[in-house]
Amino acid sequence: MSRPARPPVPPVAEALAEGLDEAMIGRVVARFYDLARADPVIGPLFRAHVPDAKWATHVARVEDFWCSALLGTRAYDGRPMQRHLGIAGLEDAQFRRWLALFRHTATTLCPPKTAELLIGRSERIAEAFRVNIAMHSRDGITFPRPLTREPWP
Numbered sequence: 001m002s003r004p005a006r007p008p009v010p011p012v013a014e015a016l017a018e019g020l021d022e023a024m025i026g027r028v029v030a031r032f033y034d035l036a037r038a039d040p041v042i043g044p045l046f047r048a049h050v051p052d053a054k055w056a057t058h059v060a061r062v063e064d065f066w067c068s069a070l071l072g073t074r075a076y077d078g079r080p081m082q083r084h085l086g087i088a089g090l091e092d093a094q095f096r097r098w099l100a101l102f103r104h105t106a107t108t109l110c111p112p113k114t115a116e117l118l119i120g121r122s123e124r125i126a127e128a129f130r131v132n133i134a135m136h137s138r139d140g141i142t143f144p145r146p147l148t149r150e151p152w153p
């Protein structure tokens with residue numbers, strides 16, 4: 001069975017040449033999680049798992065995650081895969097929405113190669129989460145078809 005083709009992900013060097021830095025990642029993460037928390041599809045999951053008092057810590061950890069993954073400038077020592085296994089109701093509709101919102105945020109706030117890099121990484125991480133969630137489900141090992149892109153809003 002053929003899988004939908006994914007656009008290639010630009011190398012980090014191309015994003016750095018466009019100005020990718022910690023401040024840009026900070027702006028993307030802050031804007032994305034503002035939108036995500038208020039969103040009708042994924043907001044309820046965040047509100048159920050991250051109390052108001054812990055929201056700033058959550059956003060800072062995700063910023064560390066991206067800075068660590070793309071710039072190597074911060075030590076992120078979390079286990080994001082495990083965290084997402086414990087979230088009931090995390091299904092394809094939620095992933096599609098998360099990715100659409102993230103794509104919108106990156107495209108709005110970043111130069112083109114940087115946006116493509118962030119979007120490509122987010123989609124690959126989301127697919128890895130989905131496979132892992134499926135493997136831990138009652139259905140046993142399955143490889144879900146990659147998600148198609150959903151427009152936002």
Ligand code: HEM
Pocket residue numbers: 042045046049050058061062065077078079080083084087090094095096098121122125126
């Ligand atoms: C519908 C999709 C998603 C939802 C609803 C969601 C929700 C959440 C929630 C509720 C947490 C906090 C968990 C906890 O502290 O117990 C979390 C943590 C996190 N998420 Fe997601 N997530 C989604 C997809 C993603 C994707 C695609 C990425 C990466 C590209 C991501 C990256 C992270 C990271 C880095 C953390 C921090 C883990 C830590 O504390 O070390 N999430 N997410």
